[in-house]
Amino acid sequence: MSKSVITYQEGPFATVAMGLPGDHEGKTATRVFFVRGADKTALIDSGLYGGLPALEQSFEELGIARKDLDLLLLTHEHMDHVGNNGWLKAETGCEIVGHAGRADRVADNMLNAKAIVHAFPEGEHFDLNEEYLDWMGPTEGPIDRFVKDGDVIDLGGGVELEVVEVLGHSMCEIGFFERSTKTLVIADPLLPPFNPVLYLYEDPAVMRATFDKIEKFLVERDVQAVLFAHDEVKTAAETQELVDDCRARVDKVEASILAHVKANPGISFADLRDKCCDDQNMVREWRALVSIDASLKAFAAQGLMKQQGAGWHYVS
């Protein structure tokens, strides 16, 4: 067998790491998490299609028969988290569990891709296959059962996963808190500082509320370890530092937007994207459009900015 694909193993958890292509190459990986109880085995997220060999190997390495995977729990609909849903459903017959809000996207890869990559006119020159669809397998695995904040998934032998809504990066994102080990698994609400793309959020106020929620959760629930999709496992104290860093990065995106709209009356959405990415040395790509659009809408709602034709203006 080739090099181990299991990067972390503790209590009921085993983490499988998969490399990311494109702008992310070599900078970050995505991770999926096996959680084993006395009665049931769950996998949190299915990863990206390019990670399928690692996923197949992980079953062998962990000695889990494919038919013994009971549940696939989805954190959110993005392509690097649902890429092997179809394969897992066909191979294991697992029940797929997730948030109801984006179930239509999970069930339809093309809709999933268009709803984010082509959400804005400036996104349309990005290739759907290269940017999104190639990250997902040829078949979808739709959600069979919906869960919401506070629901508990009992895997047996005291291993219980509590659903924790962590909205903002995706407006339908959930994490899972394993009660016996006080381990919190969250995919993308806290993105690592070495991420080569602008902080991705769909609503800045909701994103900030989630930072506050996670911060409180760490203390109130005495969290012992936090597992992330794109970062190493962290202690609560390390996670607290990351929360502060994430807040600062969202603030920085908004400070850039404000500065450039003030300095360049009538600036276009596309130019604003380029300037904001340049400010933070980030790749000029489609994900940035999501965050910039979200903040522009929030600034407009506060009466701080207005759109005239294709241009953005500061309201003094």
Ligand SMILES: [Zn+2]
């Ligand atoms: Zn994501």
